[in-house]
Amino acid sequence: MTRLALLLASAIALSGCQTLPSGTSSAPATSPVLATADAADPHSFARPLEARVTHVDLDLRFDFAARAVAGTATLDIDRRPTAREIILDSDGYQVSAVTDAATGAPLAFAFGAAQNAIGRPLTIQLAPGTRKIRIAYTARDAAALQWLTPEQTAGKRQPFLFSQGQAILNRSWIPTQDSPGIRQTWAARITVPMGLTAVMSGLKSDEIIVSTGGTQTFDFRMDKPVAPYLIAIAIGDLKFQSLGARTGVWAEPATLPAAARELEDTEKMVETAERLFGPYRWGRYDMIVLPPSFPFGGMENPTLTFLTPTFIAGDKSLVSLIAHELAHSWSGNLATNATWADFWLNEGTTTYATSRVVEAIYGKRVADQQIALGIDSLNGELKNLPTADTRLAIDLRGRSPDDGLTDIAYEKGAAFLRMIESNVGRDRFDPFLRKWFDEHAFQPVTSAQFLAAVRRDLVRGDAALEQLLQLDRWVYEPGLPANAVPADAQAFAEVDAAVAAHAGGTLPTAAWARWTTDERLRFLNRLPRKQGRARLDALDRAFGLDGVGNMEVKFAWLSLAVANRYDPAVPSLEAFLAAQGRRKFVRPLYLALNKDQSWGRPIAQRTYPRARSLYHPLVSGELDKLFGR
Template sequence: MIRTRAGLVSALALAAALGVSACSTTRGSDMPPLPASADAPVDYARDIHSYARPEIARVRHVALDLQADFSAKTLSGTAALDIQGVAGANEIILDVRDMDIRSVSDASGRPLQFETGASDPILGQPLTIRFPALSAGETRRIVIDYSTRPNAAALQWLSPQQTAGGQKPYLFSQGQAILTRTWVPTQDSPGIRQTYDARITAPADLTVVMSAEMLTKGGEAAADGRKAWRFRMTNPIPPYLIALGIGDLAFAPLDERTGVWTEPGRLPASAHELEPTAAMVDAAEKLYGPYRWGRYDLLVLPPSFPFGGMENPRLTFATPTIIAGDRSLVSLVAHELAHSWSGNLVTNATWSDFWLNEGFTVYFENRIMEAVYGRDRAMQEQVLGYDSLQETLATLPAADTRLKIELQGRDPDDGLTDVAYEKGALFLRTIERVVGRERFDAWLTGYFDRNAFRPMTTEQFLADIREHLTRNDPVLEQQLQMNAWIYQPGLPSNAVAPTSPAFAPVDAAAVAFFRDKGPASAIPWSGWNTQQRQRFLGWRPEGLRANADWLTAAQLADLQSTLNLTNEGNAELTFAWLQIAMAHRYQPAVPTVERFLTEQGRRKFVLPLFTTLWGEGDWGRTLARRIYAQARPLYHPVTTGSVDQLVGRS
């Protein structure tokens, strides 16, 4: 329950009054029926990152009819919203940012009164639309005629030169966390689930894909020689999962329900690399129940995509940096697939509850990797994650090392750290260790079923696990320390660091080279997998977590030449090497860092490398400014927003 102008209004009463399905379109041809949980009453948590007041009136369905103009870098057209509310509600509040609203009307075309409020640099503006009072259970359609702006932060418009083919432009969206409001006027809160359909018109030589079922294979003729593409998503989703891609795209199936989209020249390599996807879907279903989204395809994007992957339903958006040639980085696919349960099915109600998406997903990802690749590979991934978590815990303010994070007045991206991901997963592994895997798996399967297509708060999670797993057993509660994991900084006393015997020879080789100054020729590099190589390059002297000078120039030269790090094709290994090289101001690696930072825009790599350079005084800052001036136009706003803060660029 949250406070409104009329006082305290229960969303339970609202849902009971509505009494209708969340789905306003026919079910997709390959989509299973919605469970009863999808229509159960929702007690909306207050979302500090949205102006919406869903306890009064909420969006149930979005119908987009947009035209992509690559020359103007805009999407323009209409968003028709199906809304519902309590009896007597006469307005709805949406979230918009950097958007031009031309008009608002009802389903018959009659104008409706609307106004936008003051603009906040993080939240954007409230868009308030007024209409005749709603009746109990009524669904009303409002139509918004609008256009995005070229600076819409969710959208990146790429020139042909920024693509692999070099001949045609490209557009992709990235909505998480609160950027959907820059291209779709709706209630942009993860707790307000919505179905959607879309008609997207684009140049005839481009292909349109979305996070939804494609209804027009190959598109259909539209005005001015363009093509229109139609889509529908009949599962209610949080609005950050509405996603769009337009470009020169080709498709290759992996099996009957999985496949890969990407630029034609990259399709053979991408399809080969991502071939394990089909086996991962099978493994995930055996672990925690049916995949409820029909198809599971991937879109391998141009290098400027800011994340490793984005779990857009039916169509994971992925960075090309996972195409390593040896399938060594496909845990990213396992991660985004796992989101089809943890995140897309059961969603954090607010961004302070983000760990419920990512902690569960990292845990689930590792179980998929174990099922497909074996326990040893899974444990290596766990150890690397734990090492990364230790570095994060050492650098963040204590308050930001809690799972339930305070984000008042902050961008929700501030919570996108290894605390949500790795501490969250470690918490779940702790529960599994204490209660046993069989018992934990039974609870987790039930958790996904009971809460399918629903928002989840941390407090609701605790209520669920106490009712269905711990049974409020005081002894078990004491063993698990759940409140300490969630609400206290750092790691509780029952945290156990994962170990992998595969890393013992790696650690010995690291000590021999880094500490004892042995030759790089003694490193058994060729016999290691990627995870072992990451462990080696991540080694630091005891007590030294921050970058510092701890290698000689001769060692750096030996390492670079012997391991051929200048020509390393694996992005994770290149990144790990450059972190060492730049911390030592190693000039021979400067061409490599320049190339790496101007050929891809994945924030996981870009921000830490610029941070390292920035910490190296005049040498590093001069280099950072020079590279960033060249690279910034290539990056998505998600990445530039972070790096701009570092280098002080307005």
């Protein structure tokens, strides 16, 4: 059997389930085993149909001085009777011993050769009766973990650590099979220096063990099988504030009041999402606002969404980010892409779901405007990406899975679902989507499965509807099909008129004051990229763009400034790049600066070394290549 045929995927497939033979320990009922070529994960060394991890139990100590994690990982294994080894993923951690957890007998192990972008395999020999193994290991400077000094935090008193596991970074600090198709339950005992609080993407025990050696220990558990990239941790000077019966927010004390005010609609969002998509199955929905070096807007870690502080605008104008991360509790966490080639099943479905939550709470006009902004981003991506990368089901073999982190997955995926909804109606599409989540709860899924479900539950043999939807064209071919639903032409009618008027020298000064963030973004992003110095001076004077506190608006302004070599914005640009590490912001600005060899590159070259320590390894790893580090 080839490696491509050895794969765990999901519950329902066109070819039927292939389960482990009788006489073995059984896989969890929620994660049946399936072998299909489209679910083969080229970014994992695991062979889950021979031996697979079903549960991870961590006992770890975090050493901030050494920037190291040390301890044990105890893995429950499901295996064929003939299996003589299990293969895990690794990328940097060092193993000192592996034993049979039941008998204590040592097990032979060896690391294989490293492969580009995915690390190297860790092969462990299994005794005939081995069902649980214990790995003693250390991870130093793991790519998933960012260690911050007190000076890099809001409070300036204590160090901070957080993880970012998506897509395949958790293999740098957790020995397991790091594939989204191999779902695992987990537990963790985490020991940290006194004065620091640990939180994780699982339910936290009320008991804290305080030692005489200046440490304290926290216990966590996740009793639902999750993709390994969703195991997440943060450690720092953290306080908690309740937002509702099952929602709350963690943050540094200096950040907590503003974060709680911005997030006060969260409980309402959970209730709205449940009405749309079915019951919330994770117990609590808490959030943590991290230091500004966090590389994404948010990360949907179960029970504890990780958030950038850049969403705090003071007026809730950026809280659609929360709706997005919450929606992942159904699309992404509940039903998860089996491989990163089908990343759109996570992000496209979530982007669609976000607009539904926003519409229900804030109104159709707000949702339509955000959809229009998304279509603008998609059109830009379609122009800039290689044609092959504009497919929803993207070929990532031999490449980093992060190459699929584009607006194709988010916005083309959402446009695909909007197209289906517009043709079958919400009265049919909403029950379909809810059924999709119910049938695939806690399971990995593929594009082929989604298309099969659409054909089974919506098309139902209707040849005319099949032709109208162009399902395969959307998923497997590049570009945007002609049946995409256009943006509402009236969503930004006033703003677009102001853009046209600006060409004649008229500024929408009065309108700007009452415009929403989305309207301001539309205006700035729709302006021609070539602007004269006088025009930019006038924009800045009229709207105070150089000093604006809304980070999305600031980014739009700085992008325009860089495109025009606008010197007065350079101090603001350098401060922006050195104050936060959100990939969405810093990466395109550095790329734009780097393309301008005479004006922009010198700015980038003096700014990047000063700012680099703030950036997560996921971001600095990309930018290091840009600057030849």
